[in-house]
Amino acid sequence: MSTDIVAKDLVDAARAIELADSVIGKAVRTLAATGGPDEQQVLAYDLAHASAAVETARSMLDYGAKGEVEATLTCAFVADMVQDLVSRLIGREKLWGVDPSVMAESHDFVSKFRDPRLLASLADKPGPRHLDDDHEMVQATFRSFATKMIAPHAEHVHRENLDVPEEIISGLAEIGAFGLTIPGEYGGFSEGGDGEYMASCIATEELSRASLGIGGSLITRPEILTRALVKGGTEAQKHEWLPKLASAEVMASVAVTEPDYGSDVASIKTTATPTQLDGKDGYAINGVKTWCTFAARSNVLMLLARTDPDRAKTHRGLSVLIVPKPRGEAHGFMFTQPHGGRMEGRPIDTIGYRGMHSYEIAIENWWVPADHLIGETAGLGKGFYYQMEGFENGRLQTAARAVGVMQAAYEAAFDYAQNRKSFGKNIGEYQIIRAKLGRMAVVIQGARQFSYAVAKLMGKGQGSMEASLVKAYVCKAAEWVTREAMQIHGGYGYAEEYAVSRLFVDARVLSIFEGADETLCLKVIARRLVETTR
Amino acid sequence: MNIVVCVKQIPDPASPGALDASTHALKRDGKLILDESDAYGVEMALQLVASAGSGEVYVVSMAPNGETSGMRTALAMGAARGLLVSDPALAGSDALTTAKVLAAAVTKLGGADLIIAGTESSDGYTGTVPEQIAECLGLPSVTFAKKVKIDGQVLKVDRQSETGYDEVECSLPAVISVTAGVVEPRYPSFKGIMDAKKKPLDVVTAGDLAVTPTGWAAAGQKIVNVTQAEARKAGTVIEDDGEAFGKIVAFLENLKLI
Ligand SMILES: Cc1cc2nc3c(=O)[nH]c(=O)nc-3n(C[C@H](O)[C@H](O)[C@H](O)COP(=O)(O)OP(=O)(O)OC[C@H]3O[C@@H](n4cnc5c(N)ncnc54)[C@H](O)[C@@H]3O)c2cc1C
Ligand SMILES: Cc1cc2nc3c(=O)[nH]c(=O)nc-3n(C[C@H](O)[C@H](O)[C@H](O)COP(=O)(O)OP(=O)(O)OC[C@H]3O[C@@H](n4cnc5c(N)ncnc54)[C@H](O)[C@@H]3O)c2cc1C
Numbered sequence: 001m002s003t004d005i006v007a008k009d010l011v012d013a014a015r016a017i018e019l020a021d022s023v024i025g026k027a028v029r030t031l032a033a034t035g036g037p038d039e040q041q042v043l044a045y046d047l048a049h050a051s052a053a054v055e056t057a058r059s060m061l062d063y064g065a066k067g068e069v070e071a072t073l074t075c076a077f078v079a080d081m082v083q084d085l086v087s088r089l090i091g092r093e094k095l096w097g098v099d100p101s102v103m104a105e106s107h108d109f110v111s112k113f114r115d116p117r118l119l120a121s122l123a124d125k126p127g128p129r130h131l132d133d134d135h136e137m138v139q140a141t142f143r144s145f146a147t148k149m150i151a152p153h154a155e156h157v158h159r160e161n162l163d164v165p166e167e168i169i170s171g172l173a174e175i176g177a178f179g180l181t182i183p184g185e186y187g188g189f190s191e192g193g194d195g196e197y198m199a200s201c202i203a204t205e206e207l208s209r210a211s212l213g214i215g216g217s218l219i220t221r222p223e224i225l226t227r228a229l230v231k232g233g234t235e236a237q238k239h240e241w242l243p244k245l246a247s248a249e250v251m252a253s254v255a256v257t258e259p260d261y262g263s264d265v266a267s268i269k270t271t272a273t274p275t276q277l278d279g280k281d282g283y284a285i286n287g288v289k290t291w292c293t294f295a296a297r298s299n300v301l302m303l304l305a306r307t308d309p310d311r312a313k314t315h316r317g318l319s320v321l322i323v324p325k326p327r328g329e330a331h332g333f334m335f336t337q338p339h340g341g342r343m344e345g346r347p348i349d350t351i352g353y354r355g356m357h358s359y360e361i362a363i364e365n366w367w368v369p370a371d372h373l374i375g376e377t378a379g380l381g382k383g384f385y386y387q388m389e390g391f392e393n394g395r396l397q398t399a400a401r402a403v404g405v406m407q408a409a410y411e412a413a414f415d416y417a418q419n420r421k422s423f424g425k426n427i428g429e430y431q432i433i434r435a436k437l438g439r440m441a442v443v444i445q446g447a448r449q450f451s452y453a454v455a456k457l458m459g460k461g462q463g464s465m466e467a468s469l470v471k472a473y474v475c476k477a478a479e480w481v482t483r484e485a486m487q488i489h490g491g492y493g494y495a496e497e498y499a500v501s502r503l504f505v506d507a508r509v510l511s512i513f514e515g516a517d518e519t520l521c522l523k524v525i526a527r528r529l530v531e532t533t534r
Numbered sequence: 535m536n537i538v539v540c541v542k543q544i545p546d547p548a549s550p551g552a553l554d555a556s557t558h559a560l561k562r563d564g565k566l567i568l569d570e571s572d573a574y575g576v577e578m579a580l581q582l583v584a585s586a587g588s589g590e591v592y593v594v595s596m597a598p599n600g601e602t603s604g605m606r607t608a609l610a611m612g613a614a615r616g617l618l619v620s621d622p623a624l625a626g627s628d629a630l631t632t633a634k635v636l637a638a639a640v641t642k643l644g645g646a647d648l649i650i651a652g653t654e655s656s657d658g659y660t661g662t663v664p665e666q667i668a669e670c671l672g673l674p675s676v677t678f679a680k681k682v683k684i685d686g687q688v689l690k691v692d693r694q695s696e697t698g699y700d701e702v703e704c705s706l707p708a709v710i711s712v713t714a715g716v717v718e719p720r721y722p723s724f725k726g727i728m729d730a731k732k733k734p735l736d737v738v739t740a741g742d743l744a745v746t747p748t749g750w751a752a753a754g755q756k757i758v759n760v761t762q763a764e765a766r767k768a769g770t771v772i773e774d775d776g777e778a779f780g781k782i783v784a785f786l787e788n789l790k791l792i
Contacts, residue, residue, distance in 0.1 A: 137610060137727050145721050176724035189724045
């Protein structure tokens with residue numbers, strides 16, 4: 001391909017993105033006029049995902065300008081996005097209020113870049129990442145750490161349902177992995193540029209490439225608590241907790257979900273009631289939390305509770321508390337406080353994402369001092385916002401985790417395909433296998449480049465919508481990539497002894513936690529689309 | 535206590551290397567990384583300076599195209615400054631010229647109490663550069679160091695031998711070469727990576743150091759031909775008749791591995 005053709009293709013790609021964007025814009029106006037996301041859930045969901053794919057495609061245009069492989073990956077991504085959009089739209093034109101012929105202008109472009117031969121040619125061309133020197137060193141460092149310290153444990157911990165080895169936590173703390181977004185004055189390494197969120201993304205991808213359960217996910221919880229503290233903490237609270245989070249002296253877990261309230265966070269029932277103990281002001285916590293990941297090992301729970309007894313206040317009655325607790329046994333724990341406070345944790349067995357374990361925790365009269373409420377009195381009723389602020393960061397981080405899992409799956413499938421013979425040939429030579437690998441390469445690079453773009457926005461204090469978009473797109477993509485990687489392994493892919501089976505079950509959780517896909521699409525993305533498209 | 539570590543920057547061993555068809559020399563046009571053999575030297579230097587309580591670790595390197603990626607890794611690990619010698623005139627330099635250049639670079643940095651190199655590099659592995667540096671600088675040299683202690687002005691080294699190790703003492707300043715695996719090299723910390731770009735890293739030419747002649751002209755050797763290594767022979771298969779462990783032990787003993 002000559003560079004002229006490449007340049008023309010990129011112009012066509014940009015045009016296709018523009019057209020797709022106009023289709024979504026029109027459909028969002030129809031959505032707003034016909035009852036909004038709560039009434040028209042399927043339309044809203046489709047628009048949220050279509051919009052996530054469009055924004056991913058848009059973020060790839062700069063990347064595409066960097067070379068021929070980059071351009072081809074970009075154009076193939078854009079063509080894939082258009083195909084996805086059209087297949088969502090077909091048969092629902094009235095519901096969307098869109099005439100599908102609008103996309104006809106891009107037909108030739110899409111044909112060219114959905115050609116199976118073109119996809120097959122990308123099987124072994126995942127494309128360079130284009131990181132600057134510092135970020136390349138971050139990548140090399142975390143890749144090397146993950147290869148030496150995490151990968152050797154990944155299978156064993158998964159298959160035996162064991163705990164995260166402590167040397168991984170202390171090793172990550174030494175590298176500074178828990179302080180990436182903590183400002184320097186509070187013991188972290190953030191200098192306030194956009195580089196730290198990038199670094200955090202890059203580190204997370206490399207750690208998750210080795211293991212989701214005992215690698216990349218270790219950073220998520222401290223990142224969520226850090227962001228909430230930076231947003232709402234008092235100066236004293238920041239000085240107290242942030243240095244400890246940076247050094248891993250304090251490991252956190254997040255206690256938001258309750259047995260009856262998962263997606264519907266604003267309705268949670270756990271209460272924190274002002275209570276004096278030995279003459280000191282504080283709160284007594286009562287309720288049941290569930291799915292609290294890492295709760296045995298962690299030193300504090302970041303707990304969302306109702307501090308205003310008036311339930312009509314829904315999310316405006318919630319506050320975030322930092323709840324210290326002893327370290328417990330992985331198979332379950334029971335702690336008491338001298339005055340009678342109790343905390344009991346029961347592990348929930350899961351099909352994947354093993355190592356940190358998730359717990360249902362029953363809490364009775366557990367007392368914390370008043371200064372453990374984020375923002376103290378000024379933070380009363382603001383917990384929901386602080387929590388959501390934290391979750392935004394968690395979403396970007398989760399997207400980076402998904403990219404790492406996908407990358408591992410692609411590499412495993414690629415290697416396997418080069419070494420498995422069927423009908424006398426390596427399966428890696430067959431068109432359909434190559435086209436699958438090619439599409440994986442396209443999707444992974446798109447996901448990665450979009451997560452970098454969102455990281456840069458978050459570093460500037462923006463990007464809250466984009467963090468949701470990247471989470472929605474990338475986590476779903478990880479299901480397809482790990483599914484196909486398993487498929488390329490044939491029967492062996494279904495065997496526990498092949499790592500790809502772990503990647504498949506691990507990937508499945510990504511669309512459930514940190515904002516269940518449907519809820520994220522309907523309550524966050526589609527709502528924002530309606531608000532911003534007039 | 536100032537230590538200079540010689541760090542070679544090499545093509546990433548993870549990607550297949552290639553030879554230049556006309557010169558038969560290793561192609562080094564892409565990104566170069568810190569040779570893992572030298573990461574041990576950097577770590578040892580950092581530990582020695584830390585236990586001495588004062589001083590700095592400097593790194594010197596000779597590499598084409600002004601390449602500093604590998605040196606930056608050493609700076610991110612904690613070295614304080616770097617000096618790179620890069621010069622098209624150095625293309626084709628042999629180990630002796632390399633040693634002369636590195637010796638001159640050490641002198642340019644104001645000398646050192648101790649100079650550390652790897653026992654052999656991962657890509658060239660002549661294993662001759664460290665002793666030649668010592669000779670150029672007129673310093674004593676101890677090779678194959680597996681444990682190093684500094685006691686006042688005395689260097690105490692456990693020197694790896696075929697049967698165990700020798701305890702060697704020598705005066706400072708000196709040049710030592712350290713074996714792989716003697717210490718666990720630290721990972722550059724995130725803060726280290728951020729700080730590395732603020733640390734001084736100077737680039738000079740062979741001319742700046744007044745080293746002549748250099749390159750192919752100076753090399754007392756020429757690569758005449760390169761041929762494929764002999765294909766590996768098929769291994770020995772031992773059928774387990776209940777006594778196989780004995781044969782395996784004998785096999786390993788024969789190789790002096792146990
Ligand atoms: C492995 C794992 C680890 C986790 N770790 C943590 C943790 O550390 N801390 C924590 O607090 N939580 C954690 N969670 C909980 C997770 O955040 C919740 O599972 C998630 O928020 C969904 O809540 P739920 O399970 O109650 O599902 P529900 O909210 O009951 O949802 C069930 C289904 O209905 C859909 N749905 C819900 N509401 C609507 C609606 N209005 N319209 C249409 N569809 C809807 C959802 O998308 C989902 O598909 C974890 C979960 C898992 C699986
Ligand atoms: C044919 C040929 C072409 C070459 N072309 C070039 C060229 O174009 N540009 C160029 O810069 N060099 C060039 N060299 C030099 C070469 O890269 C080596 O530096 C030199 O030959 C040392 O050999 P070695 O790797 O076997 O060292 P060894 O003796 O095995 O290395 C032992 C230790 O010495 C130190 N050391 C060795 N080399 C260096 C170095 N370069 N920098 C810092 N420390 C070092 C390290 O601590 C290393 O662990 C060329 C060499 C040959 C033979």
